[in-house]
Amino acid sequence: MKIMTCPFNGPRPxxxxxxxxxxRPMPDPAxxxxxSWADYIFNRNGAPGVKQEWWCHIASNTWxxxxxxxxxxLVLRTYLFEEEL
Amino acid sequence: MKFPSPLSPIHDALLTGAAVWNSADSLPxxxxxxxxxxxxxxxxxxxxxxxxxxxxxxxxPGATGWLAELGLSLPSRSNSWLPFPDGGLIGRLGNTxxxxxxxxxxxxxxxQTPRAPGVYPVLRQDAVFALCxxxxxxxxxQTCNVDxxxxxxxxxxxxxxxxxxxxxxxxxxxxxxxxxxxLWCDGTYGLYLWETLTGIAEELGGGGIGLxxxx
Numbered sequence: 001m002k003i004m005t006c007p008f009n010g011p012r013p014x015x016x017x018x019x020x021x022x023x024r025p026m027p028d029p030a031x032x033x034x035x036s037w038a039d040y041i042f043n044r045n046g047a048p049g050v051k052q053e054w055w056c057h058i059a060s061n062t063w064x065x066x067x068x069x070x071x072x073x074l075v076l077r078t079y080l081f082e083e084e085l
Numbered sequence: 086m087k088f089p090s091p092l093s094p095i096h097d098a099l100l101t102g103a104a105v106w107n108s109a110d111s112l113p114x115x116x117x118x119x120x121x122x123x124x125x126x127x128x129x130x131x132x133x134x135x136x137x138x139x140x141x142x143x144x145x146p147g148a149t150g151w152l153a154e155l156g157l158s159l160p161s162r163s164n165s166w167l168p169f170p171d172g173g174l175i176g177r178l179g180n181t182x183x184x185x186x187x188x189x190x191x192x193x194x195x196x197q198t199p200r201a202p203g204v205y206p207v208l209r210q211d212a213v214f215a216l217c218x219x220x221x222x223x224x225x226x227q228t229c230n231v232d233x234x235x236x237x238x239x240x241x242x243x244x245x246x247x248x249x250x251x252x253x254x255x256x257x258x259x260x261x262x263x264x265x266x267x268l269w270c271d272g273t274y275g276l277y278l279w280e281t282l283t284g285i286a287e288e289l290g291g292g293g294i295g296l297x298x299x300x
Binding site: 001008009012013015016057058059060062 | 163164178179230231244245246247252253254
């Protein structure tokens with residue numbers, strides 16, 4: 001069983017979570033080029049590596065960020081968005 | 086007749102011929118006894134329906150201050166709960182979300198008092214079940230990934246987890262020798278969870294019980 005640690009509720013089986021994708025900074029649509037906007041909208045980076053991703057603990061609706069090595073399938077750390085502000 | 090809370094989400098499933106109903110205190114009816122074997126089932130593995138109790142929910146950045154102004158004692162940390170001295174409980178489900186249950190006058194006060202800025206109502210139409218008995222952990226092994234016995238060590242703790250695929254809120258009542266686990270889930274999942282839990286309970290020698298049989 002894979003375990004994900006919710007920053008609020010502690011370690012839980014990964015079946016209690018859903019994944020919402022890699023965190024990607026949005027370019028300013030008013031000033032960026034069409035190419036960079038299209039890249040943001042349509043393209044995703046599938047290369048393995050350390051990524052920061054949105055995850056949610058379904059039972060408590062807790063949204064948080066997981067720093068995950070997708071090459072080695074390791075969760076390096078999890079934290080609330082506010083903790084990094 | 087207008088009840089302070091709606092009928093149990095599993096009301097129709099409880100309409101068995103032998104059930105004894107309790108409809109006192111202007112609350113929606115609840116099953117006080119399913120049949121004469123309730124005590125035996127409760128000793129092994131009983132599942133009871135607590136959904137008839139009135140409840141209210143509030144959330145938002147102003148919720149803590151607003152509830153304190155109403156004179157309520159609030160749990161100091163997230164994922165914990167406190168009983169009220171005159172019955173009922175208040176649970177803190179996150180930094181700024183609360184569940185209040187059990188005392189009709191208090192629930193009515195919370196629902197009728199004008200809310201302060203930053204206080205938002207949360208519709209609570211939960212199905213609420215109680216689990217008890219010596220084989221309750223065998224049921225948990227089949228339906229849940231969290232060992233609820235950790236609640237017995239810290240009875241003020243609330244757990245938010247998943248049970249048979251349904252998100253549930255769990256706390257422990259009763260005592261250390263005869264713990265009673267109370268579960269809240271979305272009412273629309275109530276019938277599924279009730280049938281799943283009572284089905285497993287029947288395989289283990291227990292089943293659905295009335296509230297009078299709870300320890």
